[in-house]
Amino acid sequence: MIRPLAAAPTEPVTVPPAVRTLAGDDHVTPVWRNELGGLTFRLTGATETRFVKWVAAGTPELDLDAEAARLTWAARYAVVPHVLDRGHDEDGSWLATAAIPGRSAVDPAWLARPKDAARAIGAGLRALHDALPVDTCPFSWSAEERIARLDDAAREQVGPVPAVDRLVVCHGDACAPNTLVADDGAPAGHVDLGTLGVGDRWADLAVSSMSLGWNFGDGHEAAFFDAYGIAPDAERIAFYRRLWT
Ligand SMILES: Nc1ncnc2c1ncn2[C@@H]1O[C@H](COP(=O)(O)OP(=O)(O)OP(=O)(O)O)[C@@H](O)[C@H]1O
Ligand SMILES: [Mg+2]
Incomplete structure (x- = not known):
């Protein structure tokens, strides 16, 4: 998965008819295009703002049913988007x-303050891991299950699974853009929870710290780990980065 391709769209975006219908009189702004071509729109109304994620028919990797189920579960414990509507045509x-009020950690305002953004992402991930209950989480994101979906060559490359350090409910895609940050630098919430599930906390820590380099350049990992409250574990970081790619 080549994450850096996901970004705010620079080319004009055609708004799908379903998004137009959902918007009604609201103002529609395309805010994100992911690496599979999925689009996110902000719908700005007089009294409320909504976001709509839209994926073209036949994009199986992007399972919005899975995301809606996880958002509904996680909303009891953490600040995540409240599901308003789900549909297809x-x-x-x-x-x-x-x-959710707040800006993405890769908003230009935070790209200009990468150290503060890295701290917010680390503190936000810690708060999420502390808030979500492992015992009652119905979703898994274990290394074993993820490896079982690989072909033999990829499995060989990933290598043996390290012993679990601590099981948490992982975000599942803890890349920098998926943390929202308040104007005072405090973590404000998380989005993009389509693969949330129980796994070793290093699955998130490895990918979240790696994504800092894509979005902010080198040199911000120490601030991230410090804000999470953990010392880097080179072996588990390397394993979970291999599993990610
Ligand atoms: N409910 C929400 N409140 C605030 N911002 C949101 C909300 N939903 C989406 N966003 C914004 O839209 C962006 C894209 O949403 P999201 O991350 O869910 O899409 P994605 O296409 O799955 O992303 P990725 O490229 O990481 O796979 C987020 O980074 C965030 O800035
Ligand atoms: Mg995202």
Whole structure:
């Protein structure tokens, strides 16, 4: 998965008819295009702001049903988007959520303050791991299950699974853009929870710290680990980065 391709769209974006219908009189702004071509729109109304994720029909890797189920479960414990609508037509499928106040950690305001952003991402991940209950989480993101989905060559490359350090409910895609940050630098919430599930906390820590380099350049990992409250574990970081790619 080549994460750096996901970004705010620079080319003009055609708004799918379903998103137009959902928007009604609201103002529609394309805010994100992911590496599979999925789009996110902000719908700005007089009294509320919504976000709509839309994926073209036949994009199986992006399972909005899985994301809606995880958001609904996690919303009891953490600040994550509240699901407003879920639907599909012949063109594609969509998930509408209520806006969480805050900016993405890769908003230009935070790209200009990478150390503060890295701290917010680390503190936010820690808060998420502390808040979500492992015992009652119905979703798994274990290394063993993820490895079982690989072909033999990839499995060989990933190597043996390290012993679990601590089981938590992992975000599952803890890349920098998926943390929202308040204007005072405090973590404000998490989005993009389509693969949330129980796994070793290093599955998130490895990928989240790696994504800092993509978005902010080198040199911010120490601030991230410090804000999470953990010392880097080179072996588990290397394993979970191999598993990610
Ligand atoms: N409910 C929400 N409140 C605030 N911002 C949101 C919300 N939903 C989405 N966003 C914004 O839209 C962006 C894209 O949403 P999301 O990360 O869910 O899409 P994605 O295409 O799955 O992303 P990725 O490229 O990481 O796979 C987020 O980074 C965030 O800035
Ligand atoms: Mg995202």
